[in-house]
Amino acid sequence: MGFADKLKALFRRSTLDDEAYEDLADLLVEGDIGAAFAYELVESLKKKCRQEKISDMDGARRALKSLLLPYARSKQLELNEGKLNIVMLLGVNGVGKTTSCAKLAYWASKQLHSNKVILAAGDTFRAAAVDQLKIHGQRLGIRVVAQGQGADAAAVLWDSIEAANADGAHLLVVDTAGRMHTRQDLIKELEKMNRIVAQKAPEACYSKILVLDGTTGQNGMRQAEIFNTAVSLDGVILSKYDSTAKGGMILSLAKEYNLATMFLGTGEGYDDFEVFSPSKFLDELLGI
Numbered sequence: 398m399g400f401a402d403k404l405k406a407l408f409r410r411s412t413l414d415d416e417a418y419e420d421l422a423d424l425l426v427e428g429d430i431g432a433a434f435a436y437e438l439v440e441s442l443k444k445k446c447r448q449e450k451i452s453d454m455d456g457a458r459r460a461l462k463s464l465l466l467p468y469a470r471s472k473q474l475e476l477n478e479g480k481l482n483i484v485m486l487l488g489v490n491g492v493g494k495t496t497s498c499a500k501l502a503y504w505a506s507k508q509l510h511s512n513k514v515i516l517a518a519g520d521t522f523r524a525a526a527v528d529q530l531k532i533h534g535q536r537l538g539i540r541v542v543a544q545g546q547g548a549d550a551a552a553v554l555w556d557s558i559e560a561a562n563a564d565g566a567h568l569l570v571v572d573t574a575g576r577m578h579t580r581q582d583l584i585k586e587l588e589k590m591n592r593i594v595a596q597k598a599p600e601a602c603y604s605k606i607l608v609l610d611g612t613t614g615q616n617g618m619r620q621a622e623i624f625n626t627a628v629s630l631d632g633v634i635l636s637k638y639d640s641t642a643k644g645g646m647i648l649s650l651a652k653e654y655n656l657a658t659m660f661l662g663t664g665e666g667y668d669d670f671e672v673f674s675p676s677k678f679l680d681e682l683l684g685i
């Protein structure tokens with residue numbers, strides 16, 4: 398039985414006794430909510446149910462939703478119609494960065510009612526990333542600015558901003574290299590990127606989004622910690638949400654690092670990309 402089904406089964410029990418509370422805490426840990434946070438939540442739920450004289454399971458489930466709501470933080474990607482928007486996706490190898498670049502470019506071109514979108518193949522480190530992005534660009538009819546594998550990512554960014562300025566583009570989505578950085582390397586690389594944006598596109602609306610793989614649990618939390626302390630992140634894309642159905646990591650990200658979720662990746666197709674909705678997410682999580 399998957400996590401969501403187990404949670405639903407728990408709320409089908411007849412009473413919320415101590416055993417049910419304990420099982421709930423275990424389940425929340427299993428759902429990628431950190432252990433300390435899970436126990437804290439269960440204690441808050443007990444207190445709330447006692448104070449509000451909630452004894453039925455449905456009431457308890459709704460009470461839990463209200464306790465989780467502050468941690469289901471969402472944030473809209475800021476897209477300014479009158480300016481060039483630059484969105485840089487960060488994250489380690491394999492999390493779904495390149496795929497998310499294509500999905501985001503496709504989604505935003507619909508939002509902006511504009512095909513003046515450019516993809517920048519800034520992951521010059523992973524062997525197949527440049528070609529992969531070019532294929533996405535061909536399929537979507539979106540221009541891709543690239544140099545060869547091993548090229549300087551900063552030079553690709555430079556070229557892509559020049560192309561965006563020349564085309565009067567509305568959006569530039571930048572893929573980046575995903576090697577596991579040390580904090581110092583990451584800061585240096587990002588500072589270089591920031592300087593190029595400041596120099597070439599000082600008026601641009603510039604966002605940095607971390608892509609995390611929803612199936613990696615605590616590993617994802619560690620990545621969030623490294624990137625978040627090195628870079629001021631605007632939000633998170635949680636990819637592969639279709640393969641996990643857990644997603645408790647979203648709540649931990651908000652609690653631990655004050656990070657908001659912007660999008661969920663829900664499959665391998667271009668349309669498998671959703672704006673994160675806290676209430677819908679919690680209803681799915683709790684089986685409401």
Ligand code: GDP
Nearest residue numbers: 490491492493494495496636637662663664665
């Ligand atoms: P990168 O190394 O971070 O650029 O990762 P890729 O974009 O190459 O993605 C790694 C793998 O994850 C690929 O096989 C993608 O098709 C797959 N992938 C990416 N996003 C999703 C998603 O939301 N759902 C599923 N099921 N697979 C995904």
